[in-house]
Amino acid sequence: xxxxxxxxxxxxxxxxxxxxxxxxxxxxxxxxxxxxxxxxxxxxxxxxxxxxxxxxxxxxxxxxxxxxxxxxxxxxxxxxxxxxxxxxxxxxxxxxxxxxxxxxxxxxxxxxxxxxxxxxxxxxxxxxxxxxxxxxxxxxxxxxxxxxxxxxxxxxxxxxxxxxxxxxxxxxxxxxxxxxxxxxxxxxxxxxxxxxxxxxxxxxxxxxxxxxxxxxxxxxxxxxxxxxxxxxxxxxxxxxxxxxxxxxxxxxxxxxxxxxxxxxxxxxxxxxxxxxxxxxxxxxxxxxxxxxxxxxxxxxxxxxxxxxxxxxxxxxxxxxxxxxxxxxxxxxxxxxxxxxxxxxxxxxxx
Numbered sequence: 292x293x294x295x296x297x298x299x300x301x302x303x304x305x306x307x308x309x310x311x312x313x314x315x316x317x318x319x320x321x322x323x324x325x326x327x328x329x330x331x332x333x334x335x336x337x338x339x340x341x342x343x344x345x346x347x348x349x350x351x352x353x354x355x356x357x358x359x360x361x362x363x364x365x366x367x368x369x370x371x372x373x374x375x376x377x378x379x380x381x382x383x384x385x386x387x388x389x390x391x392x393x394x395x396x397x398x399x400x401x402x403x404x405x406x407x408x409x410x411x412x413x414x415x416x417x418x419x420x421x422x423x424x425x426x427x428x429x430x431x432x433x434x435x436x437x438x439x440x441x442x443x444x445x446x447x448x449x450x451x452x453x454x455x456x457x458x459x460x461x462x463x464x465x466x467x468x469x470x471x472x473x474x475x476x477x478x479x480x481x482x483x484x485x486x487x488x489x490x491x492x493x494x495x496x497x498x499x500x501x502x503x504x505x506x507x508x509x510x511x512x513x514x515x516x517x518x519x520x521x522x523x524x525x526x527x528x529x530x531x532x533x534x535x536x537x538x539x540x541x542x543x544x545x546x547x548x549x550x551x552x553x554x555x556x557x558x559x560x561x562x563x564x565x566x567x568x569x570x571x572x573x574x575x576x577x578x579x580x581x582x583x584x585x586x587x588x589x590x591x592x593x594x595x596x597x598x599x600x601x602x603x604x605x606x607x608x609x610x611x612x613x614x615x616x617x618x619x620x621x622x623x624x625x626x627x628x629x630x631x632x633x634x635x636x637x638x639x640x641x
Contacts, residue, residue, distance in 0.1 A: 293326075293406040294536065295399060296463075297428035300435060301451075302444045303415030306468035308335045309502055310434045310525075311412045316511040317529030319368035322540035323407040326362070328399065329374035330424055331414035337373045340365045341509020344373035351398050353381050358398050366511075370406075382419045391419065396427035407538065417451065425455045430536075434466045437480045437495070462491060463535060466528065470495035493531055496524040 298311045308331075315325045329336040329348065337344055346361035351372070363371045385391050399409060411424040425431065431452055435441045445465070453459045465488055471477050485492045496502075497520050505515035512522045533539070605612050605625040614623045623632045 292403045293324075293409050294430055295396075295403070295409045295411065295428050296430045296432060297411045297413055297424040298432045298434065299413035299421060299424065299448070300433055300441075300444070301415065301417060301448050302435075302441055305436045305441060306434045306466075306496065306502075307415075308339055308412055309506060310432070310466060310468065310496075310528075311336065311410050312339045312506070313502075313512050313521075313525040314432075314529055314532065315369060315408065315410050316366065316513060317526060318408055318533070318538070319366060320513065321529070321533065321538070322368065323538060324368050324405065326370045326372065326402060326406045326409045327365075328372045328395075328409060328411045328424075330378070330395065330411060330418075330420040331374055332376050332378040333414070334373060334375045336371060336412050337375075338509065339506040340371065340511075342371065342373075344371065347373050347375050347377060348398075349375070349377040349381050352394055353384055358402055378420065385423075386419050392422060392426050395420065395423035399427060422455060425452060428461060430463045431461050432464045432466060432532075433462065434468045434496075435484075436469045437467050437477045437484065439480070442480060442484065464532065465492045467492065467495035469498050471498045494524065494527055496521065496528065499524075 298307050300307055311327060315327055319325045327336055327340075334347075342363055342365050344361075344363040346356070346363075348361070350356040351358050351361055358372060361372060363373060365371045385394050388394065390397070395411075402409065411428065413421045413424050433445065433448060435445050449459050449462065452462060465484070467481055467484065470481065481492075481495060499519055499521035501516045501519035502512055502521040505512045505521075508515060512519065512525060516522060604610065605628060608625065608628040610625055610627040612623045612625055
């Protein structure tokens with residue numbers, strides 16, 4: 292059964308949809324089957340992925356349509372159950388049902404066997420559908436900006452998760468977004484966040500205009516600019532969550548051996564080859580001189596997406612560097628001092 296991951300925050304404009312799109316796209320690039328579910332009437336997921344779905348979540352929750360009939364394939368390994376403004380009228384209808392807290396969970400139940408991950412993009416308030424998303428979720432991810440009001444809202448949200456779920460144990464990650472390392476207040480508040488919530492706080496996603504540009508054009512950050520800081524930060528988050536959830540792409544099955552050709556009792560006589568004209572001594576290729584022979588260089592080491600420890604020390608603290616590969620580029624980072632470096636085949640970092 293796939294994980295249902297609610298990405299939520301009571302505050303709007305803090306990067307929830309951007310996080311959903313780029314984390315799910317990164318997992319899909321690693322080979323996971325991922326479904327996105329939009330429970331926000333603004334329907335931002337459709338815009339961020341550049342699609343116009345024909346059917347939406349409203350038809351599933353109100354009209355009783357099968358969820359499998361309302362899916363939109365948006366990328367390889369990535370499907371969408373979209374939303375639009377019709378969800379505004381759906382919520383009062385759902386609230387009158389006796390099973391209203393579990394309506395979304397019941398709708399997603401037939402889909403869980405088909406996906407490793409189901410990400411639910413929640414709106415910026417505590418609506419009926421957002422409560423449904425928390426009830427259905429096995430895991431909760433909370434993006435938050437590193438600002439005083441956002442951190443205060445984070446306390447309220449964690450308390451609400453505890454009331455809905457019985458405890459806050461389903462909270463898997465707090466993702467600092469729109470982080471500007473040039474601002475002293477941001478650095479100080481990030482330190483307070485890490486001190487209070489410890490390992491729940493992931494490496495921050497830095498401010499990067501490429502992220503908003505990619506959403507406006509209906510592309511993931513890996514499609515729009517895989518060399519950008521935003522792409523690197525989300526790639527690192529994908530690796531962190533993959534390790535947390537124990538997800539590793541399955542190896543491709545080995546090709547089946549070719550069937551043996553049965554031997555006949557008598558091998559056919561070989562057909563003699565036609566004689567070839569012999570080149571003259573001047574036309575024959577001469578063996579290269581010893582000093583002209585170039586040594587064959589050893590192949591470059593392969594970097595996997597598992598983030599394995601390598602014998603490479605951090606230039607800041609001397610600790611081991613971890614490396615990972617997502618979307619065709621590499622990133623090296625240190626878990627101790629948060630040192631980070633991009634490794635690309637070509638081009639600079641923007």
